[in-house]
Amino acid sequence: MALNPRASAPRPFKVVDVPGKGKGVVSTRAIQAGELVLAEKPLFTAGLVRPEASLAAKVAQLSSVDQLAFYSLSIAPPSTCYGPHRARFDTNALPLGEDATEAGLFPVGARFNHSCRPNVSRFWEEAAGEEWFVASVNIPPSTELTIYYNALDSPRAERQAYLLRTLGFKCTCERCDLAPDEVEKSDQRMRFYAQIEALIPTLFAEPHKLVTLAKAGLNLLAEEGLHTGAAALAYDAFQGAAFAGDKEAAKAWATRACELKVRETGREAGSYKRMESLAADPTRYNAWGFLGVKRQVPRP
Ligand SMILES: [Zn+2]
Incomplete structure (x- = not known):
């Protein structure tokens, strides 16, 4: 079963040395938003x-090629207190889905x-048993591809503290490097965003x-x-x-959720296809008309 036919195509990037960051991933051609990279x-x-x-035992069971791939991974300073297997796993593993307790090493x-x-979204595609990396924007050739490790929607100080504590680096990305007044505006947006995220689940009787708010x-x-997170907000609005x-x-x-979701999951993900089917016929939604009275809500 080929769930993702493009996975066997040549990769549109190469792994290179990036000054100040160790290894990194750089595009070798133009990549379109929504493309599975x-x-x-x-x-x-x-x-x-x-x-x-237990991690050492798992590594021992890998092929020699995979063992080499494992031992070539870097170790972040906060993980140097662990043994070589745990240190590499903690530095490099990604969670298998949102709020997952299981993590995988890719x-x-x-x-x-x-x-x-980031210009690339990542997510665990359960049906394929794979982590998928999808371009969120159109990416020119020779551009570094970046993902997020965590704390994307927090104010800068919280994002930086998290990255320093867990991975031992000070983030100098374009968002962290904004001028002080721009950082303040960005932080205010993220604080407001957090309030919206907290309020939405309480408002299903007030569509x-x-x-x-969505x-x-x-x-x-x-x-x-x-x-990241935009398609989920459009889906909240859809549910309302x-x-x-x-x-x-x-x-x-x-339809708006589909347009946004392409940039997070591409068109081949199961969750995208489910959204597409709701766009074709929204009354398929299992709680359609749940409030009993038809009311008008704002359009996108
Ligand atoms: Zn940053």
């Missing part, structure tokens, strides 16, 4: 409790450096408010130049419209 199965996975001996994916305004959240992400039984608005929000 890498789909990779983990060398192995581990849970939150991962003693050195030897090529581990070469992507972090940016707080007009919910959609209005729309405000989308504007904040757009101003911030962030793509669906609860209210506003078919026209629901269709428009599902």
Whole structure:
């Protein structure tokens, strides 16, 4: 079963030395937004409790080529207190999905450096058992491809503290390097965004408010130049419209969610296809018209 036919095509990037960052990933041709640039199965996975001996045993079972890939991975300063296997795993592993306790080691994916305004989205595609890396924007040739490690939607001080604590580096990405007044504006946007994220789950009986807030959240992400999380907000707005039984608005929000989701998952992901089917017929949503009375909500 070929879930991702492009995975076997030549990769549109190469792994190179990036000054000041060790290894990094650079595009070898123009890459379009929504293009799957890498789909990779983990060398192995581990849970939150991962003693050195159990990781060493997993590595010992790998082929010699995979062992070489493992031992060539870097170790971040905060992980040097662990044994060589745990240290490499903690430095390089990615969680298998949002809020997952299981993490996987992706030897090529581990070469992507972090940016707080990444040009590549990553996510765990459960059906394929792979981590997918998708271009969020059109990327010119010879451009570094970046992903986020964590804390993308926090104020700068929180993002930097997290990266310093867990990976031992001070982020100097374009968003962290803004002028002080721009940083203040960015931080305010992220604080407002956090409030919106907290409020939305409480508003499903008030679809007009919910959609209005989701729309405000989308504007904040757009101003911030962030793509991760945008499709989820448009989906929240879709749900508000669906609860209210506003078919026209629901269709428009599902269509908007698809446009945004392409930049996070590409068109081949299962979650994208589910969104596409809701855009074709929003009344397929399992809680369609949940509020019982038809109400109008804002359009995108
Ligand atoms: Zn940064």
